[in-house]
Amino acid sequence: MSERTRFHLLIGVLALVVLLLFGLSLLTGPAATGFFDAFAGLFSDDRGTLALIMQEIRLPRAILAAAIGATLGLSGAALQGYLRNPLAEPGLLGISASASLGAVLALYTGFAAAFPLGLPLAALAGAVVAVLIVQALAGLSGNVLTIILAGVAVSSFAGAMTSLALNLSPNPFAALEIVFWMLGSLNDRSMTHVWLSLPVMIVGWAMLAALARPLDVLTLGEQAAQSMGVDMGRVRFLAVFGTAASVGAATAVAGAIGFVGLIVPHVLRPLVGARPSRLLPASALGGAALLLAADIAVRIVAPARDLKIGVLTALIGAPFFLWLVFRYRRTLV
Amino acid sequence: MSLLAVRDLSVALGKRAVLNGIDLTVESGECVGLIGPNGAGKSTFLKAILGQAPGAGDIRLGDAESRTMSALERARIAAYLPQEREVHWPVSVEVLVGLGRAFGRSAVAAPSAKDQALIEAAMERMAVTGLRHRRATELSGGERARVLIARALAQDTPLLLADEPTAGLDPSHQIALMATFSDLAREGRSVVACLHEISLAARWCDRIVVLNEGRIVADGPPATVLTDELMRTVYGVEIHRADSAQGLVVLPTALSETEGNDRPDGA
Numbered sequence: 392m393s394e395r396t397r398f399h400l401l402i403g404v405l406a407l408v409v410l411l412l413f414g415l416s417l418l419t420g421p422a423a424t425g426f427f428d429a430f431a432g433l434f435s436d437d438r439g440t441l442a443l444i445m446q447e448i449r450l451p452r453a454i455l456a457a458a459i460g461a462t463l464g465l466s467g468a469a470l471q472g473y474l475r476n477p478l479a480e481p482g483l484l485g486i487s488a489s490a491s492l493g494a495v496l497a498l499y500t501g502f503a504a505a506f507p508l509g510l511p512l513a514a515l516a517g518a519v520v521a522v523l524i525v526q527a528l529a530g531l532s533g534n535v536l537t538i539i540l541a542g543v544a545v546s547s548f549a550g551a552m553t554s555l556a557l558n559l560s561p562n563p564f565a566a567l568e569i570v571f572w573m574l575g576s577l578n579d580r581s582m583t584h585v586w587l588s589l590p591v592m593i594v595g596w597a598m599l600a601a602l603a604r605p606l607d608v609l610t611l612g613e614q615a616a617q618s619m620g621v622d623m624g625r626v627r628f629l630a631v632f633g634t635a636a637s638v639g640a641a642t643a644v645a646g647a648i649g650f651v652g653l654i655v656p657h658v659l660r661p662l663v664g665a666r667p668s669r670l671l672p673a674s675a676l677g678g679a680a681l682l683l684a685a686d687i688a689v690r691i692v693a694p695a696r697d698l699k700i701g702v703l704t705a706l707i708g709a710p711f712f713l714w715l716v717f718r719y720r721r722t723l724v
Numbered sequence: 725m726s727l728l729a730v731r732d733l734s735v736a737l738g739k740r741a742v743l744n745g746i747d748l749t750v751e752s753g754e755c756v757g758l759i760g761p762n763g764a765g766k767s768t769f770l771k772a773i774l775g776q777a778p779g780a781g782d783i784r785l786g787d788a789e790s791r792t793m794s795a796l797e798r799a800r801i802a803a804y805l806p807q808e809r810e811v812h813w814p815v816s817v818e819v820l821v822g823l824g825r826a827f828g829r830s831a832v833a834a835p836s837a838k839d840q841a842l843i844e845a846a847m848e849r850m851a852v853t854g855l856r857h858r859r860a861t862e863l864s865g866g867e868r869a870r871v872l873i874a875r876a877l878a879q880d881t882p883l884l885l886a887d888e889p890t891a892g893l894d895p896s897h898q899i900a901l902m903a904t905f906s907d908l909a910r911e912g913r914s915v916v917a918c919l920h921e922i923s924l925a926a927r928w929c930d931r932i933v934v935l936n937e938g939r940i941v942a943d944g945p946p947a948t949v950l951t952d953e954l955m956r957t958v959y960g961v962e963i964h965r966a967d968s969a970q971g972l973v974v975l976p977t978a979l980s981e982t983e984g985n986d987r988p989d990g991a
Contacts, residue, residue, distance in 0.1 A: 394816075395834065475812040608823050611875070612810030618774050619879065620799035620827035665813040665859075 464678020493517020650708020
């Protein structure tokens with residue numbers, strides 16, 4: 392089997408897994424639903440309970456899980472390729488932290504309660520501010536190291552501000568609300584959240600997808616890539632703003648969900664012959680599958696306890712990260 | 725029209741002037757050895773030609789000014805082999821050499837028949853066809869160097885700029901590589917290679933350009949340029965020089981008693 396066929400097969404299998412998990416996600420929830428009834432409810436015009444559950448609760452949840460998972464996988468793969476660092480992940484540029492800060496400020500000030508989209512809009516605004524600061528700090532000729540340092544600085548500052556908001560929160564309930572939001576969840580999201588975040592995520596995906604060829608060439612380092620026709624300024628713009636749009640929108644509706652963007656590219660890299668361009672679509676599908684599975688798991692494992700999806704991904708992700716560090720330590724010796 | 729024409733090029737990195745008033749013209753079919761001590765400005769010169777170092781002066785690549793060209797336009801005229809042999813991901817050798825044909829093509833498109841032929845020819849030329857399925861990160865230093873040169877050859881440009889291409893190669897691969905450069909010149913392409921192995925430069929290059937402290941101090945055929953006097957003033961070394969059936973032999977033998985540049989013994 393040729394390398395190309397193997398890649399197409401991998402994409403096909405991943406797409407199939409995403410489809411199956413998407414269907415399974417629609418069937419998972421406290422209300423018992425028959426297989427055929429559930430899918431009939433999805434397309435039914437009557438406003439019965441089942442139709443409402445399917446159309447207003449489960450469908451947006453499944454769409455968001457798939458889209459946010461795809462965002463995290465895709466941006467993780469793109470950033471690892473751009474920064475040529477296997478430990479890069481979407482949170483590295485400070486975008487998740489700043490989007491979280493925006494959301495926390497919205498909760499803190501009551502802006503979130505004032506109107507339904509207050510929280511996600513504030514989070515998106517946080518992401519925009521972060522990306523502008525990173526871009527300004529890195530300057531015109533900014534190299535990879537400057538971008539990482541700028542991202543770390545923005546991340547730390549946003550984290551500090553979030554702590555301050557928690558510290559000064561007017562009452563324990565406000566603090567709890569903030570903490571719960573930061574754990575990351577797909578509970579009680581509506582189609583309004585989908586309409587708000589999906590278009591922005593799609594713009595981000597398009598920008599990151601345009602990086603495919605330049606990321607391949609960047610395997611040889613920046614100097615060689617430039618000499619081979621890669622415009623590094625454009626690459627940086629696409630990487631930074633593509634991540635900001637997609638991850639900003641994802642964080643705005645679901646909170647910070649860690650480790651998906653780090654793990655998925657690592658697992659799939661050997662299966663695509665390590666080519667960054669091929670890793671992008673594979674990671675997007677892999678991320679979607681992982682988050683759909685995690686979101687099904689939190690509903691099955693502890694249906695009554697509202698287990699947060701961000702907690703679950705961190706629970707799986709942190710040991711994996713340890714294993715990664717262990718493996719790299721061995722290869723570095 | 726010349727392939728590369730540099731006029732009065734000066735480059736400063738920070739406050740340090742690295743290149744000063746460089747004039748150089750390279751015609752099609754020339755194999756040019758760029759030599760000079762460490763820190764003479766050789767690598768910076770190659771980067772400046774590619775628009776990767778800020779500087780004042782004119783640099784014409786083909787029929788346009790290098791700095792006004794897009795990265796893609798430059799890539800069609802000049803291939804570049806950086807001194808750092810970076811390979812960040814364990815891609816296969818075949819894929820890595822294929823990157824030389826990646827520009828201007830969509831990521832999903834398969835290489836055309838012409839691209840594939842150029843990739844095969846480049847691998848053949850550098851004798852890495854047998855390594856095709858190996859991971860590029862798991863090669864020996866010499867194998868990796870040859871694979872990266874094959875990548876540059878696959879770019880199929882009229883001009884090849886190579887920064888220390890022979891470093892880390894064993895004598896047989898050094899000779900094979902220099903013979904390849906010489907062949908490329910016969911085919912009407914041009915090669916500008918920074919070299920530290922004076923003996924290779926003397927034997928294989930049509931023309932030697934000597935850089936010292938950011939200036940060109942000599943430019944011409946090896947036999948006229950590589951004199952005892954020049955090697956003493958530029959490198960601070962004595963040479964053994966002989967004409968053999970294979971061509972000029974220049975072999976550094978000892979440090980000079982007289983003043984040289986940055987003598988390792990501090991004299």
